[in-house]
Amino acid sequence: MAHFDASMTPEQIKAAKMKTVVKVTAILAIVTIIEFIFAFAWPDGASRTPLNIIFVALTLVKAGYIIWEFMHLGHETKLLKFVILFPLLFLVWLLVALFDEGGAVVTAIQNW
Amino acid sequence: MSSSTTLKNPVVTKWDGGERPMKATYGKLMMWFFLVSDAFTFASLLIAYGVVRYMHPAYEGPYSAFEFATSSDNFYWPIPEKVFNAFPGLHGVDAPLMFVGLMTFILILSSVTMVLAVEAGERKSKAEVEKWMLWTIVGGITFLACQAWEWSHFIHGTDEGVIRDGVQIFGANLRENQYGPQLFASFFFFITGFHGIHVTSGVIINIVIFYNVVMGTYEERGTYEMIEKGGLYWHFVDLVWVFVFTFFYLV
Numbered sequence: 340m341a342h343f344d345a346s347m348t349p350e351q352i353k354a355a356k357m358k359t360v361v362k363v364t365a366i367l368a369i370v371t372i373i374e375f376i377f378a379f380a381w382p383d384g385a386s387r388t389p390l391n392i393i394f395v396a397l398t399l400v401k402a403g404y405i406i407w408e409f410m411h412l413g414h415e416t417k418l419l420k421f422v423i424l425f426p427l428l429f430l431v432w433l434l435v436a437l438f439d440e441g442g443a444v445v446t447a448i449q450n451w
Numbered sequence: 452m453s454s455s456t457t458l459k460n461p462v463v464t465k466w467d468g469g470e471r472p473m474k475a476t477y478g479k480l481m482m483w484f485f486l487v488s489d490a491f492t493f494a495s496l497l498i499a500y501g502v503v504r505y506m507h508p509a510y511e512g513p514y515s516a517f518e519f520a521t522s523s524d525n526f527y528w529p530i531p532e533k534v535f536n537a538f539p540g541l542h543g544v545d546a547p548l549m550f551v552g553l554m555t556f557i558l559i560l561s562s563v564t565m566v567l568a569v570e571a572g573e574r575k576s577k578a579e580v581e582k583w584m585l586w587t588i589v590g591g592i593t594f595l596a597c598q599a600w601e602w603s604h605f606i607h608g609t610d611e612g613v614i615r616d617g618v619q620i621f622g623a624n625l626r627e628n629q630y631g632p633q634l635f636a637s638f639f640f641f642i643t644g645f646h647g648i649h650v651t652s653g654v655i656i657n658i659v660i661f662y663n664v665v666m667g668t669y670e671e672r673g674t675y676e677m678i679e680k681g682g683l684y685w686h687f688v689d690l691v692w693v694f695v696f697t698f699f700y701l702v
Contacts (some may be wrong), residue, residue: 368556383513383612398697415473416473437499
């Protein structure tokens with residue numbers, strides 16, 4: 340979690356870890372509150388596209404902190420990080436392919 | 452026949468055995484690989500939701516004037532914050548997304564107590580592990596109870612219901628849906644239900660781990676690593692909820 344080395348006492352290690360836990364918890368809570376503020380403060384009738392981009396970005400921030408600190412992936416070997424994260428790139432393609440397909444279906448129904 | 456063979460010193464790499472190239476135990480690695488496959492399942496469900504929503508007409512008009520679709524000729528997708536706006540004990544009060552926000556907070560907190568249990572396990576402090584595991588289990592069960600309430604409200608619907616094509620409809624099930632197109636209800640049941648099943652199995656795993664901690668199984672084994680593995684699964688369930696919250700409730 341936090342930086343610590345062999346010279347530190349168990350108490351110091353525990354304190355360093357606790358600091359990280361508190362920090363990440365605060366970030367997760369604050370980001371969720373920011374999402375709520377955006378959801379309610381967004382003006383009526385304005386385009387929702389920028390809002391949705393903000394939501395996705397904030398979600399990725401939260402997901403990053405959970406994976407990196409809570410699931411401890413940020414402190415594993417480079418190889419393990421790569422093995423876990425690389426396959427998820429395929430999801431980007433799934434997203435593009437399915438949305439393209441969905442658009443084609445809509446067009447097909449409209450021109451029935 | 453004479454032959455002189457010189458044996459080369461074998462090249463030893465860290466992949467030849469006796470070492471852990473990823474500096475993680477077998478159990479932890481397999482948990483990670485399982486979670487990657489599970490991430491694909493959840494991502495497929497959420498992407499399918501997005502595609503189906505994209506294939507339906509969107510609500511046009513100011514958000515404040517939103518009503519559930521009353522005609523199947525203009526069968527638009529509902530705005531989630533207008534569907535999930537109830538709070539237990541506050542009947543008839545419009546509290547958009549407040550309950551689901553509370554649920555998110557409960558799940559994040561139970562993830563935090565899990566981190567603390569793992570940390571206590573690294574110090575082999577049995578009493579602390581017991582305490583934090585118990586809090587994690589309580590958090591999980593509370594979340595499930597909240598979800599049961601939310602499902603119940605979703606199924607029973609609002610007081611007024613909606614009149615669509617001259618037919619009065621209350622709530623949603625797999626045949627009719629007050630809130631909009633049928634697939635909205637189907638996806639709600641499937642995605643939050645699939646996540647709820649994950650939370651349920653997570654709670655069961657945590658209870659088994661808690662039992663083993665109390666019985667001293669890990670103390671005897673000399674390592675509390677099982678808590679880390681259970682913790683990975685529990686954090687993943689929290690992680691999935693972060694995405695469900697955004698793509699099902701916020702967007």
